[in-house]
Amino acid sequence: xxxxxxxxxxxxxxxxxxxxxxxxxxxxxxxxxxxxxxxxxxxxxxxxxxxxxxxxxxxxxxxxxxxxxxxxxxxxxxxxxxxxxxxxxxxxxxxxxxxxxxxxxxxxxxxxxxxxxxxxxxxxxxxxxxxxxxxxxxxxxxxxxxxxxxxxxxxxxx
Numbered sequence: 001x002x003x004x005x006x007x008x009x010x011x012x013x014x015x016x017x018x019x020x021x022x023x024x025x026x027x028x029x030x031x032x033x034x035x036x037x038x039x040x041x042x043x044x045x046x047x048x049x050x051x052x053x054x055x056x057x058x059x060x061x062x063x064x065x066x067x068x069x070x071x072x073x074x075x076x077x078x079x080x081x082x083x084x085x086x087x088x089x090x091x092x093x094x095x096x097x098x099x100x101x102x103x104x105x106x107x108x109x110x111x112x113x114x115x116x117x118x119x120x121x122x123x124x125x126x127x128x129x130x131x132x133x134x135x136x137x138x139x140x141x142x143x144x145x146x147x148x149x150x151x152x153x154x155x156x157x158x
Contacts, residue, residue, distance in 0.1 A: 088117030
């Protein structure tokens with residue numbers, strides 16, 4: 001009985017380990033499509049089009065900005081962008097250093113630079129890092145999560 005159970009376990013491990021990947025493959029076209037999605041967000045940001053930026057997120061998309069509350073759902077993601085534009089955020093530049101994934105999930109990481117101009121203060125340049133998570137649904141990549149941090153300290157409250 002023990003030998004039969006051992007043989008069954010070995011057969012299971014051998015066949016499941018050799019079965020290969022199931023589900024959709026993540027390939028070069030996915031990397032290219034995610035790159036295009038990132039560029040669409042940069043373009044919408046620089047046009048100060050919060051609705052277009054939010055439309056690139058899934059319906060449950062999340063922005064996790066530094067020194068702020070988490071924003072979940074397109075309505076709140078759009079509000080986040082409206083708030084950033086009201087603070088004078090502009091001229092976003094991004095350099096993506098890594099895009100990878102498996103199946104319907106992917107991530108991208110890199111760095112960003114942008115201008116911040118407060119209503120009564122000088123323009124300052126911000127830079128930092130980002131990590132994005134994407135989900136492919138109905139053959140379309142959407143932003144699920146964005147988290148980023150500045151390389152600089154938060155300015156003191158006004």
